[in-house]
Amino acid sequence: MASRPEVIAPPEIFYDDSEARKYTSSSRIVQIQATLSERALELLALPEDDIPKLLLDIGCGSGLSGETLTENGHHWIGLDISASMLNVALEREVEGDLLLGDMGQGLGVRPGVIDGAISISAVQWLCNADKSSHNPRLRLKAFFTSLYKCLSNGARAVFQVYPENIDQRELILNAAMHAGFAGGIVVDFPHSSKRRKEFLVLTCGQRSVNSSVSKGKNEDGESCSEEDSEDEENQTVCISDRHRPRKKQKKNNKSGKGKEWILRKKEQMRRRGNAVPQDSKYTGRKRKDRF
Amino acid sequence: MRLLTHNMLSSNIKGVVNGFPLRIEVEKVVEKTVEMNGEFLKKMFEKVDWKALIDASRAMGYTELPEEADSSMLDSDEFLNRFHHALLEIHLEEGALVCPETGRRFPVNKGIPNMLLHEDEV
Ligand SMILES: C[S@@+](CC[C@H](N)C(=O)[O-])C[C@H]1O[C@@H](n2cnc3c(N)ncnc32)[C@H](O)[C@@H]1O
Numbered sequence: 001m002a003s004r005p006e007v008i009a010p011p012e013i014f015y016d017d018s019e020a021r022k023y024t025s026s027s028r029i030v031q032i033q034a035t036l037s038e039r040a041l042e043l044l045a046l047p048e049d050d051i052p053k054l055l056l057d058i059g060c061g062s063g064l065s066g067e068t069l070t071e072n073g074h075h076w077i078g079l080d081i082s083a084s085m086l087n088v089a090l091e092r093e094v095e096g097d098l099l100l101g102d103m104g105q106g107l108g109v110r111p112g113v114i115d116g117a118i119s120i121s122a123v124q125w126l127c128n129a130d131k132s133s134h135n136p137r138l139r140l141k142a143f144f145t146s147l148y149k150c151l152s153n154g155a156r157a158v159f160q161v162y163p164e165n166i167d168q169r170e171l172i173l174n175a176a177m178h179a180g181f182a183g184g185i186v187v188d189f190p191h192s193s194k195r196r197k198e199f200l201v202l203t204c205g206q207r208s209v210n211s212s213v214s215k216g217k218n219e220d221g222e223s224c225s226e227e228d229s230e231d232e233e234n235q236t237v238c239i240s241d242r243h244r245p246r247k248k249q250k251k252n253n254k255s256g257k258g259k260e261w262i263l264r265k266k267e268q269m270r271r272r273g274n275a276v277p278q279d280s281k282y283t284g285r286k287r288k289d290r291f
Numbered sequence: 292m293r294l295l296t297h298n299m300l301s302s303n304i305k306g307v308v309n310g311f312p313l314r315i316e317v318e319k320v321v322e323k324t325v326e327m328n329g330e331f332l333k334k335m336f337e338k339v340d341w342k343a344l345i346d347a348s349r350a351m352g353y354t355e356l357p358e359e360a361d362s363s364m365l366d367s368d369e370f371l372n373r374f375h376h377a378l379l380e381i382h383l384e385e386g387a388l389v390c391p392e393t394g395r396r397f398p399v400n401k402g403i404p405n406m407l408l409h410e411d412e413v
Contacts, residue, residue, distance in 0.1 A: 097295070099292075
């Protein structure tokens with residue numbers, strides 16, 4: 001994920017047969033996705049009654065995230081826009097039911113029946129306008145509104161996301177809040193550019209998120225650490241005020257007009273319907289990718 | 292796709308008021324045995340639309356579910372077994388789901404319903 005796949009092609013094109021296979025056969029990716037899914041499941045804070053739950057996995061791909069749900073005894077329904085990814089999931093004989101669908105079109109699920117939802121490394125895709133008919137704002141709205149409806153009262157949704165920049169994070173968070181969710185962002189390993197992971201933790205209805213779970217990781221929780229040579233602090237910050245991440249980010253980005261700035265501008269131009277050159281790993285290259 | 296999932300899905304087409312339940316067109320059904328969990332079934336019983344489940348299981352060729360069901364029946368092992376089988380063990384492998392209001396077909400291939408909407412349906 002060094003150069004952002006989101007800017008290369010629409011998901012159903014990017015995740016073709018060969019990419020789907022490549023993705024799923026990388027032991028590094030398998031490991032990372034499993035760790036992220038475990039963490040998301042933990043943040044879901046399901047009742048500890050040992051009764052299997054009915055969960056959604058949004059952007060389930062080849063089933064790496066869903067497998068974690070199965071291992072923890074839950075039933076799940078996975079949605080993905082890439083037929084190739086779902087085919088790999090079939091080959092791997094995942095336990096969940098699979099649906100070919102576009103979360104940006106909203107979920108066709110009955111009200112109040114789902115006990116919780118996770119989405120691992122997928123929602124940032126909604127911030128792109130891949131077709132002229134796509135409006136990221138409307139697609140995010142359709143998604144979060146329909147998700148809110150199908151969750152049972154007090155249920156949570158946890159999204160691990162790779163927002164491309166501050167604007168994207170705001171865009172996603174605002175859409176969630178507008179749909180009625182309460183919640184905020186949990187950041188694990190905030191001081192490491194490689195291991196930093198963001199989770200959007202949302203609650204539907206009554207139960208409030210603030211108090212109980214949203215503590216981030218402050219111990220060494222990941223094992224994919226060959227890449228981490230710097231001696232970083234393994235801390236987590238938990239942000240329930242949605243304006244705080246902006247400040248934090250700003251501090252880190254003192255350097256001025258970097259790649260993020262360029263990409264953001266390009267994205268803005270794109271949203272206005274202008275023709276903008278494709279982003280590549282060379283775009284505004286100066287420093288290493290943050291995400 | 293299991294009937295558990297079918298029971299939760301509804302048609303998401305723009306303008307459709309009552310998209311539930313999706314009618315099932317069957318070409319191929321497969322059965323897979325899974326372990327039964329009574330507690331899960333009891334929880335699911337509260338959520339499942341019974342009428343939709345009977346109709347769906349009949350369409351799939353399983354006719355053992357009682358016409359009416361109430362929570363007192365959850366004490367019966369025989370009932371639980373049937374409920375379990377209908378909900379979790381019969382899969383629609385090939386066929387289609389049909390929107391009850393518009394008649395739009397969502398094809399099911401290799402057990403995966405294609406719920407992608409056309410642009411004018413969003
Ligand atoms: C990085 S993969 C993650 C897959 C899986 N959650 C995992 O942890 O391995 C992102 C997935 O999101 C899916 N995706 C992107 N946009 C989507 C959309 N609009 N609707 C449904 N799935 C989408 C992609 O097809 C891809 O399979």
